[in-house]
Amino acid sequence: xxxxEQKPLTEIAENIKDAQKVLVVGCGGCVTVCLxxxxxxxxxxxxxxxxxxxxxxxxxxxxxxTLERQCDKxxxxxLAEKVQAAxxxxxxxxxxxVQYLAERYPDKVIIPAQNTKFxxxxxxxxxxxxxxxxxxxxxxxxxxxxxxxxxCSKSILNGPCGGSQGGKCEVNPDTPCxxxxxxxxxxxxxxxxxxxxxxxxxxxxxxxxxxxxxxxREDVLL
Amino acid sequence: MSTFEPRIIAFCxxxxxxxxxxxxxxxxxxxxxxxxxIELPCSGKIEHNMLLTAFEEGADGVYVAGCMxxxxxxxxxxxxxxxRVEYVKxxxxxxxIGGDRLEMFNLSSAMGPRFAEIAxxxxxxxxxxxxxxxxxxxxxxxxxxxxA
Ligand code: SF4
Ligand code: SF4
Numbered sequence: 348x349x350x351x352e353q354k355p356l357t358e359i360a361e362n363i364k365d366a367q368k369v370l371v372v373g374c375g376g377c378v379t380v381c382l383x384x385x386x387x388x389x390x391x392x393x394x395x396x397x398x399x400x401x402x403x404x405x406x407x408x409x410x411x412x413t414l415e416r417q418c419d420k421x422x423x424x425x426l427a428e429k430v431q432a433a434x435x436x437x438x439x440x441x442x443x444x445v446q447y448l449a450e451r452y453p454d455k456v457i458i459p460a461q462n463t464k465f466x467x468x469x470x471x472x473x474x475x476x477x478x479x480x481x482x483x484x485x486x487x488x489x490x491x492x493x494x495x496x497x498x499c500s501k502s503i504l505n506g507p508c509g510g511s512q513g514g515k516c517e518v519n520p521d522t523p524c525x526x527x528x529x530x531x532x533x534x535x536x537x538x539x540x541x542x543x544x545x546x547x548x549x550x551x552x553x554x555x556x557x558x559x560x561x562x563x564r565e566d567v568l569l
Numbered sequence: 570m571s572t573f574e575p576r577i578i579a580f581c582x583x584x585x586x587x588x589x590x591x592x593x594x595x596x597x598x599x600x601x602x603x604x605x606x607i608e609l610p611c612s613g614k615i616e617h618n619m620l621l622t623a624f625e626e627g628a629d630g631v632y633v634a635g636c637m638x639x640x641x642x643x644x645x646x647x648x649x650x651x652x653r654v655e656y657v658k659x660x661x662x663x664x665x666i667g668g669d670r671l672e673m674f675n676l677s678s679a680m681g682p683r684f685a686e687i688a689x690x691x692x693x694x695x696x697x698x699x700x701x702x703x704x705x706x707x708x709x710x711x712x713x714x715x716x717a
Binding site: 399402 | 664
C-alpha cells in the first residue's frame with residue numbers, strides 16, 4: 348500500500364485560510380489502511396479545522412466524503428456537487444488522489460493534507476515500513492524475496508558493504524542489514540552459491556529517470 | 570471568573586464509572602452539577618472525534634473514566650481509551666484549546682467516593698483554566714439550567 352502521514356494542522360489551516368466552505372475528502376484505499384486518510388481521519392480533520400477557525404473568530408462550514416478510491420475517475424466524478432458547493436477541497440488521499448481531484452476539478456483549489464511517504468506494509472499495528480522503491484525491474488527472485496534497493500540503505504546490488512555489523516546496518520543499528528537477510532534466506536533455501544555471481548549494473552532507465560512512467564494494456568483499452 | 574460554572578462532559582464506562590456514580594448517589598455524596606455524564610459500553614468505545622466534538626459543542630473540559638488497568642471487561646478497552654486521550658490532548662494543544670482540559674481516569678464500580686473526588690478535581694481544574702477558548706464570548710453570562 349501507499350503509506351502517507353498527515354501534514355501538521357497549521358500547514359493545512361494556512362492553506363485554507365481564505366475559504367469559508369471546505370470539503371474534506373478521504374480515500375477508502377491505502378490511506379484508510381495506514382490510518383491516515385480514511386473516514387475517521389476525515390472526521391477528525393474536519394472537526395479540528397472547524398475548532399481552529401471558530402476559535403479564531405472566522406468559522407467555516409465543512410462537508411466530508413470518503414471515496415472508495417481517489418485514484419479512479421469514476422469515484423472522483425461522484426464528488427461534483429459537493430466540490431461545486433465548496434470554496435476549496437482538502438484531500439486526505441496520497442499524492443495521486445490529490446492530483447486526480449485537481450485534474451477533474453481544475454477551477455477549485457485542491458489542498459493536500461498528507462505527506463505521501465512510501466510504499467510498504469504494516470509490520471505491527473501502528474507501524475508501517477517501506478518495502479519497495481518502484482525500481483521498475485524487480486529482482487526479488489534473485490535476492491530471496493528481500494529487496495536490496497529499498498532495504499539496503501545504500502541500495503547496493505553486491506552487498507553487504509563493509510559497514511554491516513552483527514546483522515545490522517551501519518547507517519542505523521535498528522535496521523537489519525538487507526544483505527545479511529538475503530544471505531540467510533538464500534542459505535536456508537540452499538541457494539547461497541548464487542551470490543558468487545556478480546549482479547550487473549542495474550538498468551535504471553526502467554525507474555524514474557525518463558519522466559513519469561506509463562503502463563498500457565492494449566487488450567483492455569476501450 | 571468567580572461566576573464561571575464550567576461545562577464538563579464525562580464519558581463513563583458502564584462497568585465502572587457509571588456504576589460508581591450511582592453508588593456516589595446512593596451514598597449521598599455531593600459532586601458538582603457541572604458534570605454531564607455520557608454512558609459508554611466500555612471506555613474503549615471512545616473515539617478521537619467524539620472528544621473533539623464535545624469541545625466543539627461547548628464543553629470546557631472532558632474526561633473519560635474507565636475501569637482500573639487490568640480490569641477492563643473487554644480486556645484492553647481502557648488502555649486504548651488512554652492512548653486516544655493522550656493523542657487528543659496533543660491535538661487540543663495544537664488547536665489552542667489546551668490538552669489539560671482533557672483527562673483519563675481509572676476507577677472501579679465500588680469507588681463511589683473516588684467518583685465524586687474526580688468530579689471535584691476536574692471541576693476545580695477547569696475553573697482554574699477558565700472557559701474554553703471556544704466559549705469565551707458567552708462564558709460570563711451563560712447559566713445552564715440542566716440538573717446534574
Ligand atoms: S488515491 Fe492513493 S491512497 Fe487512495 S487508493 Fe489510490 S493510491 Fe491508494
Ligand atoms: S527490486 Fe525494485 S520492484 Fe522489486 S521490491 Fe525492490 S524496488 Fe521494488
